[in-house]
Amino acid sequence: MKIVIIIPTYNERKNTREMISTLAEIIPLIPKHDVEVLYVDDSSPDGTALEVEKAMRLYPWLHLLGGSQKQGLGVAYARGMTYAMKKMHADWLMEFDADFQHPPRDIPRMIEQIDRGFDYIIASRYIPGGSIPGAWSFDRKFLSVVGNLVGRVGLLTLGVHDVTGGFKLSRVKGFMDQFDFSALYSKSFAYKVQLLHYMVQKGARVKELPFHFSPRTEGKSKIIKNEMQETIRVIFLIQLHNPATIKFFKFGVVGGFGFVINYLGLIYFNKTYSGLPFPIGVINFLANATAAEISIISNFIFNNLWTFSQDKISRVSQLISKFLAFNFSSVLGGILVPSLIIGLGTQVFGDRYRTLFLVLAVFGFTVPYNWFIYNKFIWQKKPRA
Ligand SMILES: Nc1nc2c(ncn2[C@@H]2O[C@H](COP(=O)(O)OP(=O)(O)O)[C@@H](O)[C@H]2O)c(=O)[nH]1
Ligand SMILES: [Mg+2]
Incomplete structure (x- = not known):
């Protein structure tokens, strides 16, 4: 199976250098599958793309999809996923962050689930064994927990415990290959709840694996302030068409x-x-x-x-x-x-x-x-x- 790990970046130069060398250690641990990595960069001013290009000379599994300007995470994923399916012939798409908040060590565990007949593998912070950063302030924790709960209820997907996370593995055939990316309601982070709702509605067999969501140590968060409102808007639009x-x-x-x-x-x-x-x-x-x-x-x-x-x-x-x-x-x-x-x-x-x-x-x-x-x-x- 060809698995493409899609990593969108905006000003993640330092993280990217480290991430690629970490991935170089991890990918050989998954010999059963053909794992490739696609960076989707929006012309980061800090030169993230240069870092990827440099490493591409060393690693044949590494790819870069450049962009002209920052358009938001949803747009970056729409571009990256389409490219991975059409040009790289991916059988599976992984969503993964550049900033080490998703532990790269968990990638093989996620991929193992492919052989167990699942269609949608979700790294979950809200099941036993999973967590959000303990160092986060009370407000941030509260917002994360409540935001996720609102998402679960609003999407009517109570069976999934983490609907706002961004570390996932999705089957292409019969699922992502039928998704119409021109119908994405949000250009930013809220694309996640729409893809999740789509997969569940399509009847995907879902597996949640617990993971520890780490705090960011390098670079800045790109999440926008009114992301909660944006997510609620997307949920509303989803239900209006459901x-x-x-x-x-x-x-x-x-x-x-x-x-x-x-x-x-x-x-x-x-x-x-x-x-x-x-x-x-x-x-x-x-x-x-x-x-x-x-x-x-x-x-x-x-x-x-x-x-x-x-x-x-x-x-x-x-x-x-x-x-x-x-x-x-x-x-x-x-x-x-x-x-x-x-x-x-x-x-x-x-x-x-x-x-x-x-x-x-x-x-x-x-x-x-x-x-x-x-x-x-x-x-x-x-x-x-
Ligand atoms: N290409 C691209 N990547 C983005 C954009 N916004 C966020 N990202 C990347 O998406 C990932 C998650 O963003 P992050 O700021 O860490 O969100 P947070 O973890 O919720 O604070 C990181 O790898 C970011 O570099 C964007 O507009 N374009
Ligand atoms: Mg992050």
């Missing part, structure tokens, strides 16, 4: 609309039925039952035509049986169980918690329950070409 998120949003709109119909229907049918010779309790029972049934029908229609339009039910026999199942499930998940939660909750804790238990029942039970039932039983995914 079919599962769009579907969940539509499901929410339809559900909310159903709730309003139910509420207005209760008022309307209370008036309509008020002439009937029943006590008010029975009238409200009937009014709510009618309104709830109308909202169930509306939920079914709009979810079928809009939310789950890709898996639309259209055969009449199927429509009938699926609607009956939907209706039954809605009575259970939308009426019976929430009523029980509200009834039990207010019985135990008092009536002033009524709204709290309503919210708890809807968001803690009905929403996840319906989402699960709709996806698994009502609108099962049709096989797609």
Whole structure:
């Protein structure tokens, strides 16, 4: 396998000289694979590129991709990865920093995982055995931990413990070779969360290996101040284009609309039925039952035509049986169980918690329950070409 270690640099001359001699010791330890190194330099004023060029005379595995000006880490990786795949015919791409914050000694451990059937190997600071620099200030640590957590939740990739790190190994075939680099949302560090989200969404088998993220000893950090905002912006754009998120949003709109119909229907049918010779309790029972049934029908229609339009039910026999199942499930998940939660909750804790238990029942039970039932039983995914 051809593995290309991509190292973007901006003013890393001193680190680069040392890094190349360290890599020269490490690469022979990986005889099973063809490991090459590609420096992607943005015309660093300190002459980083000269250092690489000098060493290239000694090491045939060393390459340099120059650039005209500093455009950000995301742009540098987009250039480097494209070059490694198209010109160097890489089977695997490694993301690696020039400044020794990623320990070069961990490279062979990462590469070993290739033979174990993984597609995406992540060096992780946030699993047992991994760490961030102890010398960092509290603020810096806090920002790193919280930023990573925001990323995990925002990307809906809770299974990955470190989503903001920059030391990774990605399979080209079926994964990176299908990524459209012109669609990168960020020119800077936030490209990382987008690539990670892409790999996970593509179904990559992920392996996280713990590592100690060292403090920088030479040169200056190039990370920009508002990187957190930039990352949040990228996550937002990712979700805006994520079919599962769009579907969940539509499901929410339809559900909310159903709730309003139910509420207005209760008022309307209370008036309509008020002439009937029943006590008010029975009238409200009937009014709510009618309104709830109308909202169930509306939920079914709009979810079928809009939310789950890709898996639309259209055969009449199927429509009938699926609607009956939907209706039954809605009575259970939308009426019976929430009523029980509200009834039990207010019985135990008092009536002033009524709204709290309503919210708890809807968001803690009905929403996840319906989402699960709709996806698994009502609108099962049709096989797609
Ligand atoms: N080519 C290039 N490399 C960059 C750019 N920004 C950062 N880097 C490199 O990316 C790596 C990580 O950057 P660094 O400043 O160490 O980020 P930090 O570890 O988060 O503080 C280093 O090797 C940098 O030299 C850029 O705009 N262009
Ligand atoms: Mg660094």
